[in-house]
Amino acid sequence: MRILVTVKHTPDLQSQRSFTDGHVTRSAEDGTMNELDENAVEAALQLVEAAGEGEVYALTVGGPDAVAAVRKALQLGAHHAIHVCDDAIAGSDVFGTAKVIAAAVTKVHEEAPLDLVITGMAALDGLTSMLPTALAAELDWSQLTLASALSVADGEATIERHLPDAHETLSAPLPAVVSVTDEANKPRYPNFKLIMAARKAPVAQWSLTDLGVDAATVGSGAARTSVVDASERPPRENRIKVTDTGDAGTQLADFLIEKGLA
Amino acid sequence: MSTVAVLIDHRDGAVTRPSLEALTLARSLGTPVAVWLGAAPGADATAQLGEYGAAEVRVVDGDNLRLSARAAAAVGAASEDAAVLLMISTFVSKEIATRLALATGAGVVVDAAGAELVDGKVETLQTVFAATWNVRSRIESDKAIVGIRPNTTMAAPAQTPGAATVVDIQVDLPETRERVVAVEAVEQGDGVPLAEAPVVVSGGRGTGGDYGLVGELAELLGGAVGASRDATDEGWISHEHMVGQTGTTVTPALYVACGISGAVHHRGGMQASGTIVSINMDPDAPIFDISDFGVVGNLFDVVPQTIARIKEHRGS
Numbered sequence: 181m182r183i184l185v186t187v188k189h190t191p192d193l194q195s196q197r198s199f200t201d202g203h204v205t206r207s208a209e210d211g212t213m214n215e216l217d218e219n220a221v222e223a224a225l226q227l228v229e230a231a232g233e234g235e236v237y238a239l240t241v242g243g244p245d246a247v248a249a250v251r252k253a254l255q256l257g258a259h260h261a262i263h264v265c266d267d268a269i270a271g272s273d274v275f276g277t278a279k280v281i282a283a284a285v286t287k288v289h290e291e292a293p294l295d296l297v298i299t300g301m302a303a304l305d306g307l308t309s310m311l312p313t314a315l316a317a318e319l320d321w322s323q324l325t326l327a328s329a330l331s332v333a334d335g336e337a338t339i340e341r342h343l344p345d346a347h348e349t350l351s352a353p354l355p356a357v358v359s360v361t362d363e364a365n366k367p368r369y370p371n372f373k374l375i376m377a378a379r380k381a382p383v384a385q386w387s388l389t390d391l392g393v394d395a396a397t398v399g400s401g402a403a404r405t406s407v408v409d410a411s412e413r414p415p416r417e418n419r420i421k422v423t424d425t426g427d428a429g430t431q432l433a434d435f436l437i438e439k440g441l442a
Numbered sequence: 443m444s445t446v447a448v449l450i451d452h453r454d455g456a457v458t459r460p461s462l463e464a465l466t467l468a469r470s471l472g473t474p475v476a477v478w479l480g481a482a483p484g485a486d487a488t489a490q491l492g493e494y495g496a497a498e499v500r501v502v503d504g505d506n507l508r509l510s511a512r513a514a515a516a517v518g519a520a521s522e523d524a525a526v527l528l529m530i531s532t533f534v535s536k537e538i539a540t541r542l543a544l545a546t547g548a549g550v551v552v553d554a555a556g557a558e559l560v561d562g563k564v565e566t567l568q569t570v571f572a573a574t575w576n577v578r579s580r581i582e583s584d585k586a587i588v589g590i591r592p593n594t595t596m597a598a599p600a601q602t603p604g605a606a607t608v609v610d611i612q613v614d615l616p617e618t619r620e621r622v623v624a625v626e627a628v629e630q631g632d633g634v635p636l637a638e639a640p641v642v643v644s645g646g647r648g649t650g651g652d653y654g655l656v657g658e659l660a661e662l663l664g665g666a667v668g669a670s671r672d673a674t675d676e677g678w679i680s681h682e683h684m685v686g687q688t689g690t691t692v693t694p695a696l697y698v699a700c701g702i703s704g705a706v707h708h709r710g711g712m713q714a715s716g717t718i719v720s721i722n723m724d725p726d727a728p729i730f731d732i733s734d735f736g737v738v739g740n741l742f743d744v745v746p747q748t749i750a751r752i753k754e755h756r757g758s
């Protein structure tokens with residue numbers, strides 16, 4: 181079983197997140213691996229452990245700091261790490277990013293075939309959830325998204341997914357791109373031995389040239405959308421906080437009635 | 443005026459309210475045409491689409507339209523002439539948008555709270571980072587696909603109704619590798635679905651699993667019941683009720699949080715709501731930082747009083 185997991189370097193949810201020049205501000209200090217990608221790494225490790233053989237590749241695309249994301253995946257137990265880093269990638273939209281990841285996946289797949297690419301359900305900084313679909317389409321592989329359960333047997337992957345209107349079971353032949361939700365599993369904690377090993381583990385560094393991707397087709401120049409303005413929302417004004425001394429429920433009702441909400 | 447296609451969400455043959463909101467928004471961008479996947483709408487639904495301005499109702503029927511590659515081909519065939527395509531932002535529509543964008547070169551913005559034409563290009567408004575930032579994006583490509591969040595435009599009938607001419611679109615849908623093995627419909631309660639509800643009353647760990655009061659207040663206010671992840675994990679209430687970054691994102695006019703601490707994951711799914719009200723025993727709970735009206739108290743004391751007062755007010 182050979183699985184590649186995509187991981188993204190994103191600002192820590194608890195940090196002050198912001199925009200600079202129309203892009204999410206990223207820095208080494210408060211950056212981390214996208215929390216939801218932990219579920220993707222976990223899903224890959226569990227499949228390899230269950231199969232009793234196999235390898236997990238962690239792949240990230242991003243600036244120099246993004247290497248922290250694949251190091252985190254190594255700490256969790258991934259066997260190999262790849263960091264695609266090229267100035268020309270900066271400012272890519274989801275389609276540019278998918279093109280770069282697809283090229284890197286293809287490079288690994290050509291060395292020895294992969295069974296699966298597993299991604300998180302969304303990146304908690306952008307949350308568009310579009311990348312898995314874009315990647316599957318670029319690769320022309322099967323697409324199984326939002327899995328809350330995933331199994332592989334007889335050359336097929338099967339997932340369950342919970343949509344607001346229906347619970348679905350979908351199957352598709354390998355190789356497949358699968359995105360897993362945070363309900364798919366409980367990510368493990370890194371163990372000390374792996375943390376130490378991850379520090380020294382090699383991380384393959386690939387550029388667009390290594391991948392044969394034309395720089396003009398990615399990056400901000402090729403992006404179909406651009407941020408024209410980003411501003412911090414002002415905090416809510418005139419907030420009221422009361423401590424219940426017996427009539428707070430009534431005060432709350434009066435507040436709603438006065439606002440025309442009840 | 444250019445054609446603006448709107449992918450209509452429908453349930454049991456009826457047009458959902460977010461679709462009416464999207465049609466309303468579409469009228470400010472051009473001439474709306476409705477795109478309807480599945481068996482053709484009945485007379486009532488067609489008439490309603492006309493009332494909200496749809497010049498045409500383009501129907502594409504076929505098997506397995508739940509698979510995004512097939513749905514994307516269907517929507518693509520029905521919106522070829524449209525410079526702008528609006529959909530309701532859901533996990534499924536985002537996949538359709540992605541496939542269609544790759545096929546057509548369109549630019550996509552999802553989870554938008556609004557869209558307008560500026561110098562002939564579509565600009566969208568979004569809130570990001572758990573609704574702490576406003577972002578305006580511009581779609582540079584000739585074709586724009588925008589996923590709109592429910593409750594961000596006030597639905598209103600058109601001054602001059604559209605003709606709502608029903609047009610059958612024939613298209614060969616692509617074979618897919620993915621197979622639908624089973625689909626089990628989720629029981630939809632009588633109330634409004636969470637994502638569309640104008641009012642959401644949510645209960646968290648603080649309910650201890652008792653959703654009686656939360657449900658009663660939701661019903662009184664004409665809203666839907668939400669929950670935190672901890673509550674759905676406990677099995678107190680089904681997953682469909684979960685509000686948050688990995689659950690449903692809601693933007694109702696009123697959000698009531700009962701016994702919810704306000705973790706960043708939860709806030710990300712509700713912080714853009716109009717008015718936020720919370721009841722929590724812990725004066726330091728982070729939910730108070732984003733509440734217009736916060737009550738430090740026990741929800742089992744506070745909520746019954748609130749319900750009684752509202753009933754009394756309505757009775758008078």
Ligand SMILES: Cc1cc2nc3c(=O)[nH]c(=O)nc-3n(C[C@H](O)[C@H](O)[C@H](O)COP(=O)(O)OP(=O)(O)OC[C@H]3O[C@@H](n4cnc5c(N)ncnc54)[C@H](O)[C@@H]3O)c2cc1C
Pocket residue numbers: 215216362645646647648649669670671672673684685686687688689690700701702703704705706707708711721722723724727739740741742
């Ligand atoms: C990857 C990831 C994704 C996640 N996604 C989501 C998500 O989408 N949505 C989500 O909600 N969570 C999500 N979570 C979980 C989230 O981090 C919090 O753990 C969760 O929201 C907490 O739920 P809670 O507020 O009900 O419980 P708690 O944090 O335990 O808070 C319960 C609150 O109830 C109060 N309380 C107790 N009794 C009473 C009473 N009688 N009256 C009034 N107040 C009372 C307490 O003071 C406390 O503040 C996610 C977590 C992870 C790691």
